[in-house]
Amino acid sequence: RNERRGQHVVLLASPGAGHLLPVAELARRIVEHDGFTATIVTHTNFSSAEHSSTFSSLPPSISIAALPEVSVDDLPADARVETRILTVVRRALPHLRDLLRSLLDSPAGVAVFLSDLLSPRALAVAAELGIPRYVFCTSNLMCLTSFLHNPVLDRTTTCEFRDLPGPVLLPGCVPLHGSDLVDPVQDRANPVYRLVIEMGLDYLRADGFLVNTFDAMEHDTAVAFKELSDKGVYPPAYAVGPFVRSPSGKAANDACIRWLDDQPDGSVLYVCLGSGGTLSTEQTAEVAAGLEASGQRFLWVVRYPSDKDKTASYFSVSGDGDGEDSPTNYLPEGFLERTKGTGLAVPMWAPQVEILNHRAVGGFVSHCGWNSTLEAVAAGVPMVAWPLYAEQRMNAVMLSSSRAGLALRPSNAREDGVVTRDEVAAVAKELITGEKGAAARRKARELREAAAKATRAPGGPSRQAFEAVVGGAWKKAAAAARGGR
Ligand code: UDP
Numbered sequence: 001r002n003e004r005r006g007q008h009v010v011l012l013a014s015p016g017a018g019h020l021l022p023v024a025e026l027a028r029r030i031v032e033h034d035g036f037t038a039t040i041v042t043h044t045n046f047s048s049a050e051h052s053s054t055f056s057s058l059p060p061s062i063s064i065a066a067l068p069e070v071s072v073d074d075l076p077a078d079a080r081v082e083t084r085i086l087t088v089v090r091r092a093l094p095h096l097r098d099l100l101r102s103l104l105d106s107p108a109g110v111a112v113f114l115s116d117l118l119s120p121r122a123l124a125v126a127a128e129l130g131i132p133r134y135v136f137c138t139s140n141l142m143c144l145t146s147f148l149h150n151p152v153l154d155r156t157t158t159c160e161f162r163d164l165p166g167p168v169l170l171p172g173c174v175p176l177h178g179s180d181l182v183d184p185v186q187d188r189a190n191p192v193y194r195l196v197i198e199m200g201l202d203y204l205r206a207d208g209f210l211v212n213t214f215d216a217m218e219h220d221t222a223v224a225f226k227e228l229s230d231k232g233v234y235p236p237a238y239a240v241g242p243f244v245r246s247p248s249g250k251a252a253n254d255a256c257i258r259w260l261d262d263q264p265d266g267s268v269l270y271v272c273l274g275s276g277g278t279l280s281t282e283q284t285a286e287v288a289a290g291l292e293a294s295g296q297r298f299l300w301v302v303r304y305p306s307d308k309d310k311t312a313s314y315f316s317v318s319g320d321g322d323g324e325d326s327p328t329n330y331l332p333e334g335f336l337e338r339t340k341g342t343g344l345a346v347p348m349w350a351p352q353v354e355i356l357n358h359r360a361v362g363g364f365v366s367h368c369g370w371n372s373t374l375e376a377v378a379a380g381v382p383m384v385a386w387p388l389y390a391e392q393r394m395n396a397v398m399l400s401s402s403r404a405g406l407a408l409r410p411s412n413a414r415e416d417g418v419v420t421r422d423e424v425a426a427v428a429k430e431l432i433t434g435e436k437g438a439a440a441r442r443k444a445r446e447l448r449e450a451a452a453k454a455t456r457a458p459g460g461p462s463r464q465a466f467e468a469v470v471g472g473a474w475k476k477a478a479a480a481a482r483g484g485r
Contacts, residue, residue: 006481007035008108009474010100011136014118015046015088017054018275022138022212022371023116024054024062025243031061033470035478037108038062041099044069045088067095082118082184083192086199089119097125104129111478114210117144120202127205132477134469135203137211139370141221141237142173142398143391144209148234150185150200162186172224174401180393204235210469212241212370215461216450217377220403238465242374242451244353251354256299259344260355263297266362269428270355270381272301273367277388281305281330283418288335290424291343296432298343299361301350302327356381362441363431368395368407376406380448382440383407384427386419405443408436 009030013023020042027038040058042051044066055064070091072084079087103110113126113133126133137144149170157164164178184192203209215222222239229236251257260268271287273279279287284305291298304327326347328336336345352372355361356379365384366372373395376383385396385407399407408431410423431437454462 006109006111006478007037008103008110008478008481009036009038009112009114010041010103010110010131011038012041012096012113012115012119012122013043014116015043015085017046017048017051019116019118019138020051020054022243023136024058025245026114026136026210027062028059029243029466030470031059036061036470036474039103039108040064041096042066043088043092045072045092046085065099067092067099070095080184080190080192083190083195085118086121086192086195089121093122093125096122097129100125100129100131104131109481111481112474117147118199120199120206123202123205132207132473133205135206135209137209137237139391140213140395140398141211141218141225141239142170142394143370144203144211144237145170145173145221145225146176146181146391146394147196147200148203150181150197153185154197160186160188170221171228172218172221174398174403176394176397180397182391182394183389206235208235208469208473209237210240210466211237212243212374213239214241214451214454215239216447216454217242217404218398238469239454240462240466240469242378242455242462244371244374244378247354247357251351254351254354256344256346256350257354257358260299260358260360263360265359267432268297268299268358268360269294269363269365269384269432270299270352270361271365272350272352272372273303273365273386273388274369274372277367277369278303278306280307280418284330285332286418286421287424288332289421290419291428292335292339293421293425294428296342296428297360298339298428299350299355300343300345301352302331302345302347305330353379363428363437365428366407368392368399370395373399374451377444377447378451380441380445382431382437382444384431385409406440406447408440 011023011027013020023040027040030036031038040062042064070088072087075084075087100110110131113131114136115122116136117138120135123133153161161178161181167175168178169175184196187193225234225237228234308330328345328347331345353375356364356375361381363384364376364381365386366376367388368385369392383399383406385400387393387396396409398404400409408427410419410427412423413419454460
């Protein structure tokens with residue numbers, strides 16, 4: 001008799017440290033559910049030092065299995081990072097199949113297989129082995145909807161998506177412009193285009209989606225998605241978020257937090273463009289001049305300008321900036337001296353969750369990465385949307401729509417895309433002191449309450465959804481696995 005046999009979930013993380021962290025977080029939550037154990041499957045390609053620090057903090061009921069490295073040396077030197085990732089995922093599938101087979105034969109068994117957003121290709125392997133399979137969507141429901149809709153756009157249009165004459169109308173979503181869709185689908189001739197279109201079809205093999213969002217954040221999208229899944233068009237989606245890190249007391253001695261301690265309530269604009277976001281030297285200078293002219297207090301996480309940074313890489317967030325060459329060296333002459341007292345520029349990295357939850361912070365200039373967005377929401381902080389890559393343009397449209405009302409957007413980017421100092425100053429001032437900023441702050445606080453209720457209150461919708469999947473469908477799958485399939 002082995003009660004635990006089959007209470008085992010296998011989670012596949014796509015290559016790259018950024019993909020491992022949210023999967024590890026989900027695994028942690030799954031094993032908090034009585035009796036579940038988990039294995040996180042990682043790739044040897046693109047693994048980094050951060051992998052080991054993530055692993056060292058995991059509970060013993062979570063194991064790690066690394067798939068052997070696969071060669072992608074044949075890809076052209078200019079292949080996009082997404083092409084590299086998706087190619088690794090595809091080429092590692094035989095190794096994944098071997099691993100799942102041996103786990104199925106082991107005492108633990110496999111009740112459920114889960115891939116993250118970039119590895120839906122692996123669902124076919126789980127299907128072939130008769131394992132129930134889910135996708136963990138680390139972005140929002142609109143992003144998932146858009147990936148699912150890409151094959152339709154591909155079939156029904158011929159021009160580049162950015163040249164589509166009309167808006168892209170995703171079910172239950174704010175209208176998008178074709179150019180707001182993710183970068184890899186913006187060039188039909190690039191090999192990554194086909195890979196990403198096919199992801200939209202691969203998702204259909206899932207038994208369901210766990211999405212890091214919550215009903216109050218994307219209510220209309222959730223309703224439309226449910227209608228479609230009730231009709232069997234899409235697998236069901238479960239809004240189980242927001243999964244965000246809680247602020248930790250450990251940062252209390254951090255220089256940023258100590259600086260914030262001396263600032264008035266709600267006065268500081270926090271500027272940070274995610275783990276990989278960079279600006280050109282020219283744009284950096286405009287942001288600097290704009291912040292200075294706005295007269296607002298600011299805490300700015302400064303990275304090397306995109307045109308100067310030799311270390312910039314999607315996979316690396318390291319580089320402590322403490323060496324002789326610091327990103328702050330690329331700020332305009334005299335800027336740091338002139339803004340001393342009202343502003344703080346931090347090289348490379350800052351404790352974002354602790355900063356957002358500090359009473360002194362009144363606004364957040366963000367690239368609209370989904371984790372950053374949820375962290376802002378959980379802290380009740382309104383945003384200025386400054387999207388850069390991935391699905392951030394879509395997120396920015398959603399967040400600044402009247403529906404969400406959470407973010408302001410700088411207006412009138414120049415022809416060349418540069419946002420001028422005057423616009424930076426105006427939007428910074430408006431967010432911290434203006435009417436529109438106050439309205440966005442009210443929305444942010446409403447969403448903060450809704451997020452807390454969704455995940456914490458008994459019967460909260462995200463809690464219920466998580467319970468329905470893990471405690472419901474997965475328990476049944478586990479029982480079936482115990483009985484032997
Ligand atoms: N982050 C941080 N300090 C920084 C920059 C980023 O702690 O200086 C964290 C941030 O809190 C978030 C993550 O890195 O959890 C960034 O994820 P997001 O999805 O927002 O954007 P990405 O970096 O993936 O584009």
